[in-house]
Amino acid sequence: MPGSTFGTLFRVTNFGESHGPAIGCVIDGCPPGLALGVEDIQPELDRRRPGTSRHVTQRNEADQVEILSGVYEGLTTGTPICLLIRNTDQRSKDYGNILDTFRPGHADYTYWRKYGVRDPRGGGRSSARLTAPTVAAGAVARKWLRQQHGTTFSGWMSQLGEIAIPFEDAAQIPLNPFYAPNAGIVPQLEAYMDTLRKAGDSCGARIEVRAHGVPPGLGEPLYDRLDADIAFAMMGLNAVKGVEIGDGFGVVAQRGSHHGDEITPAGFASNHGGGVLGGISTGQDLVVRIAIKPTSSIRTPKASIDRAGAPTQVETFGRHDPCVGIRATPIAESLLALVLMDHALLHRAQCGDVQLATPAVPAQVPTQTPGAAGG
Amino acid sequence: MPGSTFGTLFRVTNFGESHGPAIGCVIDGCPPGLALGVEDIQPELDRRRPGTSRHVTQRNEADQVEILSGVYEGLTTGTPICLLIRNTDQRSKDYGNILDTFRPGHADYTYWRKYGVRDPRGGGRSSARLTAPTVAAGAVARKWLRQQHGTTFSGWMSQLGEIAIPFEDAAQIPLNPFYAPNAGIVPQLEAYMDTLRKAGDSCGARIEVRAHGVPPGLGEPLYDRLDADIAFAMMGLNAVKGVEIGDGFGVVAQRGSHHGDEITPAGFASNHGGGVLGGISTGQDLVVRIAIKPTSSIRTPKASIDRAGAPTQVETFGRHDPCVGIRATPIAESLLALVLMDHALLHRAQCGDVQLATPAVPAQVPTQTPGAAGG
Amino acid sequence: MPGSTFGTLFRVTNFGESHGPAIGCVIDGCPPGLALGVEDIQPELDRRRPGTSRHVTQRNEADQVEILSGVYEGLTTGTPICLLIRNTDQRSKDYGNILDTFRPGHADYTYWRKYGVRDPRGGGRSSARLTAPTVAAGAVARKWLRQQHGTTFSGWMSQLGEIAIPFEDAAQIPLNPFYAPNAGIVPQLEAYMDTLRKAGDSCGARIEVRAHGVPPGLGEPLYDRLDADIAFAMMGLNAVKGVEIGDGFGVVAQRGSHHGDEITPAGFASNHGGGVLGGISTGQDLVVRIAIKPTSSIRTPKASIDRAGAPTQVETFGRHDPCVGIRATPIAESLLALVLMDHALLHRAQCGDVQLATPAVPAQVPTQTPGAAGG
């Protein structure tokens, strides 16, 4: 689907600008009969919400979601679900200095070249704030996938700037603001961020997300492969510049004798492929990694031009995330859920419910260490 | 578009199996009035054709394309263009041993889990042979983009297995079977491949592709961003496990003060972003890198199961590429062309011809060293 | 596009239920730079609004539209335009008696069979109230088409129940509640409706809509023809059971020597085809007629079953239109505008702006009497 709609059958149409009256989305194609309330969606929104630690933007957006349609007496009716989030904390004056100039690394220049007109308030349409409706829709997909197929999702930060974060303990992920699966490294991460913030600079991050309990058979080759759609979803997230599935760029130096995951009667013996073969899910965990660039909105002055083409200097004083990657984990999980949801419906359309329900051979990797993906 | 159709407005529908009567595609939505003949398409097919050196599969497929529709007196009519390639060299007996077993790393298992029935001859639908129609369609897109916008494409191998290939001279690329931009390293690559082939093993590769002379303004955020569609296209190519745009995974350890490309009245001062900001083209070169896994069809025996779930050993004796990455360069270029073609039409639909035609400020990077993308 | 989205490039996603918190739509793909405000949309909503005469439902819905996104400083930005209409007059108790029974002629039964769950309040999703967002989106399309191509729309009632309404004077259409192009017949129509209302019954209607100043060349055969999309749009309007283009069912008894519209250097000599040949617009007026069935919500008792399958009687006491056709004219005009808008963008995508701008031969019928369509 072109433009602001994500998905072919579970279609999420995103609308809104950072500092307009509201943002939100319409989900069309959701299966009927799913128990759904604000309490299913709000927790996911709260996970990505700004203002929760000193390491993210201090904007205080409540991000309170309202269900305007598609749910009756607590059940989805199969008709479009409109989710609305009113914008509350809009200090547009913070952005006054970017009206006529193009911030380096930002979408200011390209939106202007494409449309000839743009809403500059808070980045307008290109703001990371527009990931909130994606997360809200993802919460609906997650609930259906969990109930229908037992599919669950996890995600964590595996690198912050130059600091690699070894995977130690999944239970630590929700206990620190970085989604780090490693309690011991958190002080180092905090010190790193404090230094960065004082310097008026920003850094990148690497995030890993996984889906567990994925039905085998999802994916629509030749072109609309599961891995292709995952790459589409992830690269479409603000600031992402790289996507890996399974061993990712590690495969370049591998041999075929090492890479091809052997199959045993008890399941796959390894997961170099990351849960996809020929564009179709194997039933193993889906393993995805993304590279997030450093925030472009920094206090350090950079050269740019104004709309008349004259040279100028830009520095940004708004309340920005010094590392957008910090809040990216729940968003990336949501995107993965949206891709799987759409493919679950696509598969059911063509092949029916039967095959998903009756796996004839074991499809799960017997042991699966979350941090050992690159192995 | 789901399944075997690529693109929203320039739509390529791919059909065929490796060892069926024919493969091909239907291109719907091509602008009318484009001069088009077999001579525009065949050279691109010949670039990806097997059997051209000892380092690729020795299957001898002529890959002769026939235009069945959509062209009248040498001009496209705006109606669907059917391109047909008859299969000629089909030694199905080579594949007899894979009828009932699943080759590790192959799509055998997933196609069987998805559809319950599969054409095993030569990999059937999951064969890399099905990239030929993609390349044929890409040739049409390339011609239109070159004529309409002056857009051109280049690609090369930047790593083969463990061997990094420094970019030295673009003129060398077509002169060796590896698409290596470096004449001096070719003997080393040949020796590497000979060793690998004798060992019955395979290796991965990294390919870089670029588009030059890209109009600014292409891309349809929020979701259907140009970079998202590039990632979709590239990750959907057989054996690809990673995609990078611009500095790719290099951004993780970068600072914002370094990453954001400054803009001067003479153009962008660098290209860390790889030609996309906010999902929309900047007018700079598009810079894309992909990681290709080692071929799964190897002579080395590997553990697997048969359709009854019993353990077995699989070794593949067919005539396979020991490195599918060697033939990937022209395919990746074609995919990039298909993405740009579709986005050029999408942009024209919404915003008209005018903006593309009248760039108000310089959008080109003044100097652009192809090999220095990661800088 | 499936489900609740209308259009391929100018995409209108409709959401909401009759008695939920709100209804509305998201328009994605609107060209940027269009001057747009509530004042462009509200008048069209007011034309279809109930409560404006004693011949339509007495529900008093303000239908006040709010623009939530996609417009900045009075101009469309090219990003999704969310239009929201809060529901204000929801007397759900009026509908209590239909919770467990299926009203004959209504969508109650089919929604229940499809989704297993339904919102019964005021017809829920199947209410004619959901045409309001369509009309709102149509107003945007109308403005763009008028500015870009000079295209305008007209519509009127040509039959009410058994009473044919001869076309006399287009100026009369907005001056009576029936959209009748004939002042003299209005008293007869009013008496007819009064009798019907007292009898607790309802009647059908025939509506004619036209587009004037249509660019030639719109339509995407083979399947996505302009006339096919018009039929899709019109038959998709609540209560429509028949669609005609040009001479419609009159062609069955015609001869080819009569039907084929002759072309002269001054333009087409007649318009039996209704402005479409081979699925593509000729540049003549588009001529469309629709048949609207009598309202199913009537006070006359009818046999039905309840959800347990037991026989029951249904009579409906809510405030319903005794002839839904009376308010259909502005809706049908809006649907025609949405179809043309989408095809104008589709055509521009494939063929560019040039052809539309430079008609080489006259494409307009020199004289065009609105009421003489069947001629």
Next chain:
Amino acid sequence: MPGSTFGTLFRVTNFGESHGPAIGCVIDGCPPGLALGVEDIQPELDRRRPGTSRHVTQRNEADQVEILSGVYEGLTTGTPICLLIRNTDQRSKDYGNILDTFRPGHADYTYWRKYGVRDPRGGGRSSARLTAPTVAAGAVARKWLRQQHGTTFSGWMSQLGEIAIPFEDAAQIPLNPFYAPNAGIVPQLEAYMDTLRKAGDSCGARIEVRAHGVPPGLGEPLYDRLDADIAFAMMGLNAVKGVEIGDGFGVVAQRGSHHGDEITPAGFASNHGGGVLGGISTGQDLVVRIAIKPTSSIRTPKASIDRAGAPTQVETFGRHDPCVGIRATPIAESLLALVLMDHALLHRAQCGDVQLATPAVPAQVPTQTPGAAGG
């Protein structure tokens, strides 16, 4: 889907020109495991084939279909099915006189205005010959629907020119060249056609098609209703100018007390609605009627212009159908099958297999006289 692709999930992409090397289609999204061979498709093609009586064009097209992909050992594999029909009887010289002029009532003018270039041989892309791939694809849909849901199709001519054809006996339909359900009227039809042919003129026709055994619940409101898609399909067929569902234009003069089909524990008591309520199938027979205009290619001279805009006279001497409606019955049945097929998959995607399989209340009309649709 835009252009030459029909359907959202069961997608038929049509290609070819009347006098090019071949015509055909690619079906993507077909469920796997369906037994399919040429013998399933060829009989339907033979039903629409020209040259079978003196009342249709005497072109002798064998219309022999070839399956190029998507079927392995007699079963569909779930991958694209390419169906190819080589053109054999192409007397292009017959069409020499239309190269530079526009035949009144034909698509010559509009294709030229849209694309600026056109293939004039035999009408090129706008030829009724291009319905052959539609019929071939329809045969696949029919087989699946019959096996999966017991759905069958019927169709007949109900009027030829001025002659109404009373429905008497369905068994007669395949026994005469007109698809007339009435043996007694055939001599009158033959005499009518002979007179018309001698006069060098043509006439229109009305065709009725029905689907029996339709699962309830098919249709995707708000916009993508089942009736809307039927109207799209039918109005998109060459020469169709009107579409009715159920009582069609008869509803205008009906009362609500008459129209709304009562429901009894034994099923619906009548079928004024034609099997659709609120855009969703009821489980009753689908009842559709179409109006087909008289063939535009006639020997009678008509005024037109040439490409330079100068006045000219056009008469057409090719071998044309004097009534295209005669061959339209199998095509209209095929289109209805394609619509139902796509909606069966769309419904299964969103709502699963369960509801279709377990109807809780009777959904079939107890008695159903095919000819009594307008009742």
